[in-house]
Amino acid sequence: MVTVRAPATSANLGSGFDVFGVALDRPADVVHVERADRTTIEVTGVGSQYIPTDPGRNVVGAVAEALDAPAHIRIDKGVRPSSGLGSSAASSAGAALALNELYDRGLSREELVPIAAEGEAVVSGEAHADNVAPALLGGFTVATPERVTTIDADIPLVACLPEIAVSTRDARRVVPETASMEELVHTVGRAATLSVGMCRRDPKLVGAGMDERIVTPARAKLITGYDDVRSAALAAGADGVTVSGAGPAVLAVCGAHARTRVAAAMIEAFDDAGVAARAYKTRVGSGAEVFDF
Numbered sequence: 001m002v003t004v005r006a007p008a009t010s011a012n013l014g015s016g017f018d019v020f021g022v023a024l025d026r027p028a029d030v031v032h033v034e035r036a037d038r039t040t041i042e043v044t045g046v047g048s049q050y051i052p053t054d055p056g057r058n059v060v061g062a063v064a065e066a067l068d069a070p071a072h073i074r075i076d077k078g079v080r081p082s083s084g085l086g087s088s089a090a091s092s093a094g095a096a097l098a099l100n101e102l103y104d105r106g107l108s109r110e111e112l113v114p115i116a117a118e119g120e121a122v123v124s125g126e127a128h129a130d131n132v133a134p135a136l137l138g139g140f141t142v143a144t145p146e147r148v149t150t151i152d153a154d155i156p157l158v159a160c161l162p163e164i165a166v167s168t169r170d171a172r173r174v175v176p177e178t179a180s181m182e183e184l185v186h187t188v189g190r191a192a193t194l195s196v197g198m199c200r201r202d203p204k205l206v207g208a209g210m211d212e213r214i215v216t217p218a219r220a221k222l223i224t225g226y227d228d229v230r231s232a233a234l235a236a237g238a239d240g241v242t243v244s245g246a247g248p249a250v251l252a253v254c255g256a257h258a259r260t261r262v263a264a265a266m267i268e269a270f271d272d273a274g275v276a277a278r279a280y281k282t283r284v285g286s287g288a289e290v291f292d293f
């Protein structure tokens, strides 16, 4: 048997739609795999009642097929599904790493990224790699069709998860199909600022680089209370706030000392909007870990 802990991730970071991602040091899924003649799946943990066990509909089924590695796969969910915190990606990345080990396939983590992305295609319709890349490699990742690059950025974060569900598939439907040259120039500037901020481990630059005006405003409408939560986090000392992945989680970057204040302000603002929420005080963390085989 092989067991892997695979972390939650936050994709896009505002200006890096479908490209940027970070691994979060918590929460995480735990994936156990055992050799079998055909793939079977068992799911326990947070939101497991909403996750199919049919290998044709669970992301890990697609990963097992892509690796030609049938197994009994047991997933203990720590990352709630439809959260914007890479729940499906945590399972996909965890299964890819565990099955690679179980069947001695010898693939590198970089080579596992497109395989784990096959799982994402099952649920969102597209094999976007911006969650599975940080879930496998850790740190801040830039995932393009040609390559994935990663840097080990140490940045404090707050991820605030309201008790509403937004499916990635639905949130992809509201993304505008066109953008003006002015909006593109704005996005490139912010994305570059964010990347420099990650390299310098500077939360202020990262926060400034999160500002984005094409995708985020369209998605924010799917999150009850988003504008007030964002304002409350900024007033409490956050350096930048954006939608985490496709939402509904909201991601704030701030200095380590400000995390408790920012988390409380975000929870309170969701509460004022009539939505219960919880907050993870977290930071950019490591990729999936094999911890028992």
Ligand SMILES: Nc1ncnc2c1ncn2[C@@H]1O[C@H](COP(=O)(O)OP(=O)(O)O)[C@@H](O)[C@H]1O
Residues within 6 Å of the ligand: 050, 051, 052, 057, 058, 059, 060, 075, 080, 081, 082, 083, 084, 085, 086, 087, 088, 089, 091, 092, 123, 124, 166, 167, 168, 169, 245, 246
């Ligand atoms: N192993 C899995 N873990 C989480 N969600 C899964 C898994 N397999 C299939 N799903 C389905 O994927 C959807 C959640 O994925 P997604 O909408 O991308 O949310 P998230 O942003 O949390 O990854 C749900 O419909 C869920 O039932």
Ligand SMILES: N[C@@H](CCOP(=O)(O)O)C(=O)O
Residues within 6 Å of the ligand: 009, 010, 011, 012, 017, 018, 019, 083, 084, 085, 086, 087, 088, 128, 130, 131, 168, 171, 172, 244, 245, 246, 247
């Ligand atoms: N780039 C994707 C990321 C989806 O992330 P998730 O955590 O919501 O699955 C998108 O924005 O659609």
